[in-house]
Amino acid sequence: xxxxxxxxxxxGGTGKxxxxxxxxxxxxxxxxxxxxxxxxxxxxxxxxxFCLEPEQTTHTLNxxxxxxxxxxxxxxDVSRNIGLSDDAGGRLYLVPSSVKADSIARILRxxxxxxxxNDGFRKLVKSLQLDYLFIDTHPGLSKETFLSIAISHVLIxxxxxxxxxxxxxxxxxxxxxxLKVRKLLLAINKVYGQLNPDALKQKVEETYGEKVxxxxxxxEEVVQLAxxxxxxxxxxxxxxxxxxxxxxAQIDQG
Amino acid sequence: MSxxxxxxxxxxxxxxxxxxxxADQSSGGDLQSLASSxxxxxxxxxxxxxxxxEKYRSVDEGTVADYIPELAEANPGWFGICVVTTDxxxxxxxxxxxxxxxxxxxxALTYGMALEDHGREYVNSKVSNEPTGExxxxxxxxxxxxxxYNPMVNAGAIATTDxxxxxxxxxxxxxxxxxxxxxTGRSHDICMPVFLSEKSSGFRNRAIAYLMLNFGMxxxxxDETLDLYFQQCSILVNAKDIAMISATxxxxxxxxxxxxxxxxxxxxxxxxxxxxxxxxxxxxxxxxYRVGIPAKSGVGGGILAxxxxxxxxxxxxxxxxxxxNSVRGIKVxxxxxxxxxxxxxxxxxxxxxxxxxxxxxxxxxxx
Numbered sequence: 001x002x003x004x005x006x007x008x009x010x011x012g013g014t015g016k017x018x019x020x021x022x023x024x025x026x027x028x029x030x031x032x033x034x035x036x037x038x039x040x041x042x043x044x045x046x047x048x049x050f051c052l053e054p055e056q057t058t059h060t061l062n063x064x065x066x067x068x069x070x071x072x073x074x075x076x077d078v079s080r081n082i083g084l085s086d087d088a089g090g091r092l093y094l095v096p097s098s099v100k101a102d103s104i105a106r107i108l109r110x111x112x113x114x115x116x117x118n119d120g121f122r123k124l125v126k127s128l129q130l131d132y133l134f135i136d137t138h139p140g141l142s143k144e145t146f147l148s149i150a151i152s153h154v155l156i157x158x159x160x161x162x163x164x165x166x167x168x169x170x171x172x173x174x175x176x177x178x179l180k181v182r183k184l185l186l187a188i189n190k191v192y193g194q195l196n197p198d199a200l201k202q203k204v205e206e207t208y209g210e211k212v213x214x215x216x217x218x219x220e221e222v223v224q225l226a227x228x229x230x231x232x233x234x235x236x237x238x239x240x241x242x243x244x245x246x247x248x249a250q251i252d253q254g
Numbered sequence: 255m256s257x258x259x260x261x262x263x264x265x266x267x268x269x270x271x272x273x274x275x276x277a278d279q280s281s282g283g284d285l286q287s288l289a290s291s292x293x294x295x296x297x298x299x300x301x302x303x304x305x306x307x308e309k310y311r312s313v314d315e316g317t318v319a320d321y322i323p324e325l326a327e328a329n330p331g332w333f334g335i336c337v338v339t340t341d342x343x344x345x346x347x348x349x350x351x352x353x354x355x356x357x358x359x360x361x362a363l364t365y366g367m368a369l370e371d372h373g374r375e376y377v378n379s380k381v382s383n384e385p386t387g388e389x390x391x392x393x394x395x396x397x398x399x400x401x402x403y404n405p406m407v408n409a410g411a412i413a414t415t416d417x418x419x420x421x422x423x424x425x426x427x428x429x430x431x432x433x434x435x436x437x438t439g440r441s442h443d444i445c446m447p448v449f450l451s452e453k454s455s456g457f458r459n460r461a462i463a464y465l466m467l468n469f470g471m472x473x474x475x476x477d478e479t480l481d482l483y484f485q486q487c488s489i490l491v492n493a494k495d496i497a498m499i500s501a502t503x504x505x506x507x508x509x510x511x512x513x514x515x516x517x518x519x520x521x522x523x524x525x526x527x528x529x530x531x532x533x534x535x536x537x538x539x540x541x542x543y544r545v546g547i548p549a550k551s552g553v554g555g556g557i558l559a560x561x562x563x564x565x566x567x568x569x570x571x572x573x574x575x576x577x578x579n580s581v582r583g584i585k586v587x588x589x590x591x592x593x594x595x596x597x598x599x600x601x602x603x604x605x606x607x608x609x610x611x612x613x614x615x616x617x618x619x620x621x
Contacts (some may be wrong), residue, residue: 143292148294
């Protein structure tokens with residue numbers, strides 16, 4: 001049965017897109033068929049990580065939401081960009097959002113029928129025969145985030161160790177409970193050197209009563225790679241890449 | 255001390271306190287209502303309806319009604335499915351905002367109002383409850399009693415419309431419109447071109463009315479009553495309205511969204527049982543046997559189907575079969591009845607459990 005996973009954070013800058021790209025690539029490299037949808041319509045960005053240039057993407061999530069194309073037409077096979085050969089079992093598809101100012105303005109001005117997101121996700125899973133669909137979201141709460149939380153089998157909330165994120169995560173978890181989310185995982189990102197990751201993990205788990213799937217350091221190496229390329233494809237043996245594999249395993253549990 | 259260090263100092267209390275503060279501020283109502291509308295958008299049941307829509311969208315059987323030009327203008331591709339549950343959850347897919355004329359579906363509601371106005375005994379004396387097996391516009395009355403056969407064929411509907419109280423045509427129309435508003439929760443307009451067309455070309459209905467006048471089954475305000483009849487048929491609705499009307503009947507006469515009573519609880523059974531025996535024109539017997547959901551269709555392309563205690567279905571698709579029922583609408587009702595065991599007399603376990611699919615609580619593989 002296909003799994004839908006939403007990656008969300010209450011505030012921006014938590015590293016959602018990076019996290020999504022890495023976890024999606026990790027699973028695709030394990031031989032699975034994986035889709036990623038960039039629903040961060042106001043500020044898209046994940047296409048950079050998969051080295052998909054805006055000039056190549058004539059079809060986007062925006063065009064689907066406007067009824068111009070079917071969603072499959074906006075799905076780009078980026079498997080090669082993460083080093084997957086054509087005969088490998090795994091595949092990685094990305095549905096990007098448009099980075100054209102005009103397109104963003106149009107969607108902000110006119111809005112769209114949120115239900116189309118739901119219908120599109122299902123269509124995508126079916127027609128590309130996906131094992132996993134990752135939804136990269138816009139930070140904060142909106143109709144789109146509510147919807148992506150409601151339809152997900154797993155919701156991954158990313159937070160940094162600071163007060164604003166702690167508070168926002170609690171709010172998001174209230175919403176998630178109201179939406180009867182089936183499985184929730186927390187991931188702590190940008191944990192600076194002085195903090196003890198194990199103690200932090202324990203503390204957060206106690207506070208929220210939910211599992212922390214991974215603790216990621218504030219990493220210069222990740223920053224260096226910036227928004228070009230997927231870290232765990234470049235450095236598969238790095239501890240960070242191993243943590244991503246642990247998170248991937250937890251998505252499948254239970 | 256570095257900023258990071260300062261944060262670390264705070265960490266002992268921060269996650270707890272911050273989380274508690276946020277929890278204190280979470281209230282019930284608004285979040286719950288938004289969450290429930292989002293859950294409905296993403297529920298397995300809506301996805302099921304979506305698949306039905308996809309499945310039958312390409313069906314190109316049937317023809318759009320063309321006895322007046324205004325109806326012939328309908329786009330045969332229009333197709334909407336809406337379901338409203340008795341607890342007010344609404345699921346819609348396709349063209350559910352497209353307006354069309356209610357046509358014969360209005361007959362069920364007018365019948366209910368006539369019952370409220372005069373009581374069962376009197377109404378029964380004017381209109382019988384027998385299926386005709388004849389076409390909807392046939393000119394036949396019961397030979398012994400001179401009553402029209404049932405309130406769902408034109409003759410019977412004109413007789414029930416005649417029973418609607420009010421000092422003049424305007425007062426009667428206003429009463430009728432406010433009744434529709436109680437059923438749907440919003441006010442309705444009348445499509446003037448359709449009304450005028452029906453009025454100017456409705457010779458057959460006029461003939462039926464005069465025949466009934468001849469037998470003393472209707473009062474002599476024939477023109478006023480026929481105007482009202484043509485007006486009620488020309489009320490503009492969409493598939494959501496139809497589903498809401500159905501759900502109101504399913505909910506014992508109370509609109510499940512507004513909680514306004516639209517029909518006296520004593521007469522809910524009258525309306526629904528006549529829909530079951532006579533609602534689908536002369537296909538009603540077979541419909542009751544196969545689908546088993548009380549329903550009323552209209553030549554505008556709508557079908558109103560009521561599953562008592564559970565839900566109301568409203569479908570809209572203009573192409574009609576030879577008996578005057580919407581082709582795609584029939585297929586949708588058939589599938590819903592079969593897959594969720596909605597046939598009134600079904601006792602076997604259906605393929606899908608309705609409650610599970612509505613709530614989405616269980617892990618249904620709708621992906």
